[in-house]
Amino acid sequence: MSLWKIAWRSVQQRSLSSLLTGLSMALGVALVIMVLVVYGAVEQQFRQGGEGYHLIVGAKGGKLQLVLNTVYHLSQPIENIPYSYYKEFTEGKFAAFTEVVVPCCMGDSYLSGGQTYRVLGTTTDMFDRLVYGKNSDGSPRQYTFQAGRNFKSANFFEAVIGSVVAAKTGLGVGDSFQPAHGIVEEGDEAHEHQAFKIVGVLGPTGTPNDRAMFVNMEGFFLLEGHAKEAPPEESPAEKKDHDHDDHDHQAHDHPASDGTAEAHDHEGHDHPPAADKHDDHAHHAHAHHDHDHDHGHAHQPLPESQREVTALLVLLKNNLFSQGLFTRINEGQVAQAVFPVTEVETLLTKFVGPIQTVLLALTLLIIVVAGIGIMVSIYNSMSERAHEIAVMRALGAGRVTVLAVVLLESIIISLAGGLAGVVIGHGAIGLMSPYVLAETGVLLHVLSFQQQELVLVPGLVLLATFAGFLPALAAYRTDVARALIARP
Amino acid sequence: MLELSGLKKSFVEPNGATLPILDIPQFKVAAGEQAVIRGRSGCGKTTLLHVIAGITHPDAGSVTIDGVDVTRLPEAGRDRFRAEKIGYIFQTFNLLEGFSALENVLLGMAFTRGGADRGRACELLEQVGLGHRLDHRPAKLSVGEQQRVAVARALANRPRLLLADEPTANVDPGNQQQLVDLIREHCQSEEVALLLVTHEPTVAEQFSRVESLESFNQAVAS
Ligand SMILES: Nc1ncnc2c1ncn2[C@@H]1O[C@H](COP(=O)(O)OP(=O)(O)OP(=O)(O)O)[C@@H](O)[C@H]1O
Numbered sequence: 197m198s199l200w201k202i203a204w205r206s207v208q209q210r211s212l213s214s215l216l217t218g219l220s221m222a223l224g225v226a227l228v229i230m231v232l233v234v235y236g237a238v239e240q241q242f243r244q245g246g247e248g249y250h251l252i253v254g255a256k257g258g259k260l261q262l263v264l265n266t267v268y269h270l271s272q273p274i275e276n277i278p279y280s281y282y283k284e285f286t287e288g289k290f291a292a293f294t295e296v297v298v299p300c301c302m303g304d305s306y307l308s309g310g311q312t313y314r315v316l317g318t319t320t321d322m323f324d325r326l327v328y329g330k331n332s333d334g335s336p337r338q339y340t341f342q343a344g345r346n347f348k349s350a351n352f353f354e355a356v357i358g359s360v361v362a363a364k365t366g367l368g369v370g371d372s373f374q375p376a377h378g379i380v381e382e383g384d385e386a387h388e389h390q391a392f393k394i395v396g397v398l399g400p401t402g403t404p405n406d407r408a409m410f411v412n413m414e415g416f417f418l419l420e421g422h423a424k425e426a427p428p429e430e431s432p433a434e435k436k437d438h439d440h441d442d443h444d445h446q447a448h449d450h451p452a453s454d455g456t457a458e459a460h461d462h463e464g465h466d467h468p469p470a471a472d473k474h475d476d477h478a479h480h481a482h483a484h485h486d487h488d489h490d491h492g493h494a495h496q497p498l499p500e501s502q503r504e505v506t507a508l509l510v511l512l513k514n515n516l517f518s519q520g521l522f523t524r525i526n527e528g529q530v531a532q533a534v535f536p537v538t539e540v541e542t543l544l545t546k547f548v549g550p551i552q553t554v555l556l557a558l559t560l561l562i563i564v565v566a567g568i569g570i571m572v573s574i575y576n577s578m579s580e581r582a583h584e585i586a587v588m589r590a591l592g593a594g595r596v597t598v599l600a601v602v603l604l605e606s607i608i609i610s611l612a613g614g615l616a617g618v619v620i621g622h623g624a625i626g627l628m629s630p631y632v633l634a635e636t637g638v639l640l641h642v643l644s645f646q647q648q649e650l651v652l653v654p655g656l657v658l659l660a661t662f663a664g665f666l667p668a669l670a671a672y673r674t675d676v677a678r679a680l681i682a683r684p
Numbered sequence: 685m686l687e688l689s690g691l692k693k694s695f696v697e698p699n700g701a702t703l704p705i706l707d708i709p710q711f712k713v714a715a716g717e718q719a720v721i722r723g724r725s726g727c728g729k730t731t732l733l734h735v736i737a738g739i740t741h742p743d744a745g746s747v748t749i750d751g752v753d754v755t756r757l758p759e760a761g762r763d764r765f766r767a768e769k770i771g772y773i774f775q776t777f778n779l780l781e782g783f784s785a786l787e788n789v790l791l792g793m794a795f796t797r798g799g800a801d802r803g804r805a806c807e808l809l810e811q812v813g814l815g816h817r818l819d820h821r822p823a824k825l826s827v828g829e830q831q832r833v834a835v836a837r838a839l840a841n842r843p844r845l846l847l848a849d850e851p852t853a854n855v856d857p858g859n860q861q862q863l864v865d866l867i868r869e870h871c872q873s874e875e876v877a878l879l880l881v882t883h884e885p886t887v888a889e890q891f892s893r894v895e896s897l898e899s900f901n902q903a904v905a906s
């Protein structure tokens with residue numbers, strides 16, 4: 197009869213307290229597993245968001261703001277850069293280095309069911325020529341459409357929506373939606389724009405793009421308030437940028453000032469919206485387009501002098517160009533460039549990492565408390581077991597043997613609880629998974645075991661050894677002669 | 685086979701006074717011999733068995749079993765020696781509650797070099813008349829049956845010496861005789877020396893050698 201069996205018998209003998217202490221261990225371990233798996237998925241989503249291109253170019257200012265806006269569709273809106281600067285990448289001085297440049301125009305949103313979804317104006321290249329992240333076999337992940345197709349460049353008022361947006365709003369191919377100017381929150385009274393027709397729903401990517409809506413940039417430019425006031429005269433790019441910056445702040449033309457203006461409007465005076473309206477009317481004149489027509493091809497594109505974009509996603513011909521281009525852009529006056537991968541990594545280590553560490557520490561604490569529970573429960577049983585331990589000693593068991601039996605008992609409860617915890621944890625993730633996918637686009641796999649889980653086994657054995665040590669020591673010290681005489 | 689010489693053991697009372705319990709100049713049991721030890725309650729019979737089994741360390745003297753002075757062995761050596769050479773039956777509560785009758789016997793074999801021998805365990809339980817109770821927990825066995833399991837367990841490792849501390853005290857008279865016969869037969873057939881402590885005159889009178897502890901223990905005599 198092995199020591200395991202002997203230990204197992206005494207676990208069985210005190211089945212209720214073994215079950216309860218094992219259960220507390222299971223809960224602790226399940227929580228750790230859930231934190232690990234959820235954060236593993238979150239981390240992967242974070243990483244994937246910044247993969248697939250080399251640089252993000254946007255207005256000078258906070259790097260984090262630029263990444264948050266461009267990659268994660270979050271944070272306060274940022275300023276724009278001139279359209280002419282975008283052209284530098286497609287046909288100007290930077291064109292020789294670039295493989296694909298995808299412009300992103302931001303500042304609009306769509307409110308549904310209390311959720312705000314960002315609406316981005318972009319080009320078809322976003323889905324046709326960019327990839328996101330890598331598969332486990334190293335192959336790039338292409339954007340796919342679970343319904344419909346990509347929008348067409350020629351159809352200005354076509355749109356594509358992310359999988360989470362589709363699931364949450366119920367919008368689908370053939371539906372139309374009207375983006376609102378600014379990043380509207382619930383309760384805001386927003387200007388609603390002309391409608392875009394949804395022609396495609398993206399397959400789940402596990403990136404923040406699942407939560408965004410993409411419209412043809414040409415249509416985006418034609419929306420109320422999106423055209424820049426026509427400059428009095430054509431000016432060189434550098435100079436124009438300065439103009440633009442000053443001008444922006446006064447004319448409510450960039451999303452940030454617009455958004456805040458809207459918010460203020462609600463609290464009191466009604467004057468600014470009137471000013472906005474006036475502004476818009478001016479743009480109508482410039483754009484020469486009629487709102488009553490809703491066929492995309494009927495519209496005239498906005499003149500380039502009145503366009504601006506918020507960010508550029510730049511895929512280079514060769515990774516070797518990235519540092520040089522990075523430096524050139526940042527030395528210039530117009531824009532800044534950031535490495536998304538670097539920024540995402542910073543974001544992870546600065547924000548996601550510490551939160552995970554805190555959560556892990558808390559859940560690990562639960563495991564430690566469970567370990568203490570096991571210790572207390574076994575220790576409390578030691579006095580009533582003194583006689584049985586003495587009998588084993590009389591049968592020839594050594595001190596070390598009875599010590600080992602008690603340690604094994606603690607290890608059995610901990611490991612069994614721990615294994616149950618792994619099952620409970622992954623089971624809970626499986627149950628949560630459809631909800632989490634619909635809510636966030638993060639795909640949680642029931643069996644997405646994290647490497648850290650491997651530490652659980654030796655970790656639990658170690659913890660159980662500590663927990664079992666005190667009662668095991670009591671077993672070790674049992675006064676056999678006295679315990680044999682005493683009635684159990 | 686068993687030889688005690690110059691054996692001394694005393695306990696320190698709570699008030700600090702030393703209480704001599706054992707002082708045995710010489711005591712011998714031959715191989716296969718069966719002896720009864722009597723004595724009034726509290727005279728030190730259990731203590732003597734503990735010292736022989738190596739559970740309690742004497743203050744002085746030697747306990748030689750099969751040529752080995754167990755008092756000179758390190759503790760782990762005494763435990764191993766006890767597992768392999770000595771069988772022990774207590775007055776009550778011999779068995780571990782969580783283990784079946786068979787498992788209790790196997791437990792007796794768990795701490796030897798040879799390990800558990802399931803066949804022998806079953807055979808012994810068969811011999812003590814419990815072949816049909818192998819999987820019963822102690823709680824479901826009568827006291828007499830429990831003591832028979834204890835006999836089987838004490839003999840499992842083919843010991844050279846069986847120490848029995850009032851094994852029949854809690855058994856009703858009908859089963860008492862059966863149990864004594866069982867112990868004696870097995871000791872005889874397996875050539876095990878038996879040292880049996882008992883208060884019962886009906887039990888003691890069946891043995892050819894009956895010693896009163898007071899007769900060879902000077903601690904009591906003085
Ligand atoms: N660990 C100990 N510490 C102090 N005194 C002890 C200890 N163990 C036994 N004694 C004392 O030693 C004496 C002998 O005890 P022991 O159990 O050997 O008697 P016994 O002859 O077996 O009695 P009984 O017939 O009642 O079983 C008793 O007075 C007891 O109180």
Ligand SMILES: [Mg+2]
Pocket residue numbers: 729730731849
């Ligand atoms: Mg006694």
